[in-house]
Amino acid sequence: MCIGIPMQVLDARERRALVSGRGEQREVDTALVGDVAPGEWLLVFLDAARERIDAQRAAEVNAALDLLAGVLGGPSLFADDPGFALPSAMSVHEVAALAGAGPKPD
Template structure:
């Protein structure tokens, strides 16, 4: 299984970028993207930026990764999923059954 990290572009030449996540920097390819600017959030998998992220999506992915770390270390993780507590899960629109008219 591969995990993607939500990283922020610190500097780039259009082909490679220095990206940061959790205080660590990595050099990654940005050739799959259309020249993302410095400050952009990108999803990085195997040292390749595979898509742009908006700030909210990057935050949610980072929280999920923090929760995995907390679980593996026997720490509390509920605070990282505050938006899900006391909510019934909802299917995305494309997975819901279509309404059939009679």
């Protein structure tokens, strides 16, 4: 799975940019997005900028990544009430219905 990371351009030159985001700096390929300027936000996948985004979209993606990191990195943020039932907590009939194999309506 490939996850896009919002990164802000610090310095740019032809087809390359030094970017910063989520606590790291790296050089990325900008061939797919064209010329960029310091201050712009990019969505970066595997050291290649794939999309220009605005600061609001960068904040939204970062918030989603923060939630994901919280869930994967330790105790769940939703330990008391995740808001949904995992299949392991469901009955056989509930899992079948979830999978679309439940009883057919008349």
